[in-house]
Amino acid sequence: MQPTILNILFCSIFFLFPGIIAAQEIGKQDGIEIEAQRDTLVSVGDSLPLAQSIKSLDTIVGDAIVQDTIKPQGNQLITDVVTYTAKDYMRISQKENRMYLYNEAQITYEDLIINAGLIVIDNNKNEVYAYGIPDSTGAYSQKPVFTQANQTVEPDSIRFNFDTERALVYNSRTQQASFNVLGEVTKRENDSVYFMQNVKFTTSEDVENPDYFFYARRIKFVPDKKIVSGLVNMYIADVPTPLGLPFGYFPMTEEETSGFILPSFGDSRRGYFLQNGGYYFAISDYADLMVLGAYYTNGSYELSTETNYAKRYKFRGNFRLRYENQLDSERGFPDYAERTQYNIQWTHNQDAKANPNSRFSASVNLGSSTYYKESVNQGNTGNFLNNTLSSSVSYSKTFEGEPQVNLSLAARHSQNTNTESINMSLPTAQLSMSRIYPFAPKTGAKKGFIENINLQYNFRGENQIQTTDSLFFQPEMFEGMNFGAKHTIPVSTNFKVFKYLSASVNANYNENWVFKTFERSWDDVANVEVIDTINKFDSYRTYNFSSSIGTTIYGLKNFGKDKKIQAIRHVMRPSISYNINPAFDQYYDSYERINPANPLETNMVDYSRFQGTLYGAPGRRFSSSIGLSLSNTLEAKVRSKDSTATEPEKITLLNNFSLSTSYNLAGDSLRLSPISIRGGIPIIRNKLDINVAGNIDLYALDNNNRRIDKLNIENGGSLFRFTNANISFGYSFSNKDFEGDAEEDDELENETYRNGGRRDDLFGKGTDMDGRFYEEDDFEDESRDDRDDRWYNYKVPWDLRLSYTMTYNNNARQNEITSHSIMFSGDVEISPKWKVGGSSGFDLKEQGFTYTQLRFQRDLDSWRMSFNWVPFSERSSWYFFIGIKSSILSDIKYDKRREPDRRL
Structure with a gap:
């Protein structure tokens, strides 16, 4: 060889x-x-x-x-x-x-x-x-x-x-x-x-x-x-x-590669369209960019761009900008209309290990108030059912030392999509110093009233802007800027009284700086109030005092270790507090006003030049009040169902059931406030708690349904009046609860949650740009594991989430239920490859269904199919999709939709 x-x-x-x-x-x-x-x-x-x-x-x-x-x-x-x-x-x-x-x-x-x-x-x-x-x-x-x-x-x-x-x-x-x-x-x-x-x-x-x-x-x-x-x-x-x-x-590369994104096609009330087509740029290992567009045959068009960036152990984020030019009808027709919509989103998260002493984060969602309601390219229920858009961009820095100093800078935005009002804080600066104990010993624990005296310093400066959607980013937006600063020095201490009572004493000093005030006068000729703006620095100072004393009382009743209920423990936490707020009359002036009903008669009108400033006017009314509160917790030890357990189980029968009220010592009438009742009643441990809240009033009402300084029992009524009450609970359960294999779902970061969608899916499940439900991958994986299970019919995966609320109001003898509704959402996997679900609710007071969404999903191995249907309401619509799962062939798909009528 x-x-x-x-x-x-x-x-x-x-x-x-x-x-x-x-x-x-x-x-x-x-x-x-x-x-x-x-x-x-x-x-x-x-x-x-x-x-x-x-x-x-x-x-x-x-x-x-x-x-x-x-x-x-x-x-x-x-x-x-x-x-x-x-x-x-x-x-x-x-x-x-x-x-x-x-x-x-x-x-x-x-x-x-x-x-x-x-x-x-x-x-x-x-x-x-x-x-x-x-x-x-x-x-x-x-x-x-x-x-x-x-x-x-x-x-x-x-x-x-x-x-x-x-x-x-x-x-x-x-x-x-x-x-x-x-x-x-x-x-x-x-x-x-x-x-x-x-x-x-x-x-x-x-x-x-x-x-x-x-x-x-x-x-x-x-x-x-x-x-x-x-x-x-x-x-x-x-x-x-x-x-x-x-x-x-x-x-074939596993790395991201630049390339074209094929658009989907269809028809809508704006004509035939090509939608969500564009180009993907793989910029680097740390960032990418996607540019998409859509065009409708009536002339409407959309542009959007999105970028994701990340650096391991440093930060990660996402930025998205959307713009739409929408045309209704055709030019020359009476119902022709043209409008523009936009939406800006930005999320930035810094890794906690990147810098333990400083942090930068951003969560931005702003734009046209009608964007989610009128956009043809949006289907997330959490977006258009939510009435508020909010944003926050913040930076914080910690300066180590003794005392420790924390600095934060933030810009905030809040927008009501119904009223189209916008409130912004550009910016807000806060500085705080950790507690200082000037009389504490250098070694050992602090004891007594003197050694526990501590103080802090807090500073807050901000610039607030109130505007509307139509003036957003316009020069008029900045004309009404309102800025100022507040300094706060809280001083407090705590100590024991008679060994079993815990007492605390608190005092607060506040100094407010403003840079414009408002002088007021009365114009007899025009018969109107005249407000003059004084643009100069001004300030005022306030202070208050409070103290409290409380204790914890334990009660225990043993029934014996051979009993099913072995013991019951009652924990009560009573407390009494005293609060005093002085009147600051020195910051108030007055002007003379002619009585319109009698020109010969004049009235004196009191005002403060600080009314309308950033932090408002100081209080003019002296108050001195005593607060009373009592919280209760009821627990039991019961024999464990596990025969091998050596210790009994602890269960809660009553969770933080509290009563509280206050008595105004400085008031001349109606000194006793309504008694507030709050608490939770556990029904299923760690699964279902019924939350109750209400108020009862000891004072009676006159013939005009107004409170009078007379007890209700003295006016021929009962000891007290129920003025309002609320009962609510939320419950979620699934087949895993009965198999002993219940697991908590990971919170998925998606656009629906960021924009107000509920994590219990009671407003419906969110979808991405391709109509894919965000949790669909989990369904595919579970189905693949079980698809050959011969006994599948005996353990059909399912889940159900419920939410119930009822509000009762009797403030002025209405004696009515003002709101009463139940909402539910659930999914059933009827076979290893089929899942159906729905989200809806019923208004028991108005006798009507709330927003309803029906979902059908089919796992076709290499393909996926879904049908999303809103059967009724002004948002009535449906969306059908079938396409290849693999991202490399995601453009091979077919979808068809019926849009809701987004005309307001």
Whole structure:
């Protein structure tokens, strides 16, 4: 035998770089079929597989393998140890000049592994072959598997020629990016280029029987880079479709790549449209940019841009800008209208580890008040059902030391989409100093009234702007700016009284700075109040005092460890507080006003020049009041249902049930405030709490339903009057609650939640730009795991969320329920691939359904289908979608929708 056999081994290994390809014609060639025979000279037991390590072989003497004694000349092809094994035998045939490795044969060289039922090395033809072998049933098994790094190829057989350094692979199967590729014949041109003939490539997981595939007669394949094909046709369930291309280019890289985004098409009340088409820019590893547009045949158009950026362990964020120019009807018609809409969103989050002493964050959502209601390209219920848009951009910095100082700068925005009013704070600066204990000992705990005295310093300066949607970003927006600053110094202490009572004393000093005030007078001629703006610095100072004392009382009743209820504990926390707020009359003036009903009579009108400033006018009314409160918690120890448990379970019977009121010592009438009642009643532990709230009033009402300084019981009524009450609860449960496998869902960051959508889906589930429900991937994964479950009908996955609220009002003898409603949302997975759900509610007072959404989702393995339907209301609409799941082929889809009427 010649030493070239090792060169053949090396090249066969080197060739086995994963591949699949063909962009040129390759004639069919028959593989070499070799019948496996057990060598009678070399016997290897089945239970003891033989393994040898070879670096260089030269001469065979009899049946012994010896090393070449001649030192090889020149460069060596094999640079590492080659190991090989076979379960049945490894045989060298001197007659055929071949080496056979049979049954679970394996060759390993560096990071490359070859597995096959039969591996043959032919030294005469300088070729290497790898095949499968028949199993006990005669089926073809142990097909070759070639693995190098993270690349794997699984053909039926392989043939490699050492002289030409080319190889042919038959019926190869490999995975590249999201594609599974099957090629009838593969030709290796060099290390990085392969050609394939009669190729199927698909994203279906079932490679042998895909639900769809693309068929190309010739393709060129560059691993981890691209597939270039000639004529390509799309097959669905092995049925050819008219969908085809004269050529195709499919990027295989796992990295983001710039490219065009194909638009979807359809029709609407603005005519036919092309929607959400544009270009994606893969700017760098840290940022990208997507530019989309839409055009309608009546002349309307949309533009949007979105960028995502992230740097590991530093920050991540997203910025989105949308603009729409909407036309109704046609030019020249009476109902023709033109308007523009826009929306700006920005989210920025800093990693907590990036800088522990400073932090920058942003959450911005602002734009036209009618954007979500009128946009044709928006379908998220959480967006148009929410009446408020809000934004916040903030930076905070902590200065370490003693005392510690915290600085924060923020810009805030709040917008009511119904009234179109906008409130902005540009900016707000806050500075705070940590508590200082001037009389505390240098070592040891602080004790007593003096040692616990502490003080702080807080500063807040801000500039507020109030405007409307029509004046936003206009010069008039800045004309009414209102800015000022507030300094606050709280001083407090706490101490024990008679060992069991906890007391605290607090005093606050406030100084307010403003930069404009308002002088008021009366114009007798015009009979109106005249307000003059004084643009200069001014200030006022206020202070107040408060104290409180309270304790905790425990009550315990034991029933015995042999009882089901072993003990009940009652915890009461009574407290009494005293508050005093002086009157600051020095900041008030007056002017004379003629009584319109009697011109000869004049009235004195009091006012403060600080009315209308940023923090308002100081209080003029002296108040001195006593506050009373009592909170109750009722708990029980019960025998555990788990017979192996050694400790009883603790359950809550009454959670923080509290009563509170106050008595105004400085008032001349109606001194006692209504008694407030708050509490929670646990029904199902950690799942359902009924929250109750209400107010009761001891004072009576006169004939005009106004409170009078007379007890209700003295006026012929009961001890007190229920003035208002509220009962509410929310409950969510699923099949997992009954299987003992309940898990909390991760909060998914999506646009619906950012813009006000509820996480319990009671307003309906949100969708992305393609109509995909945000949690749809979870449904697909769960379905895939259960799709072959024979007992699926006995454990159908489902979930249900409920919300109930009822409000009662009797302030002025209305004795009516002002609101009474129930909302619900749920999903049922009726089969491993079907999920149906809905969100709705019913107004029990008005006897009508609230916003209703019905959802249907179908997992089609490689495809997904969904139908989203709002059956009634002014938002009545539906949306149907079917498309390929894989992001690389996401443009292969069909969608159809009926839009809601967004005209206000």
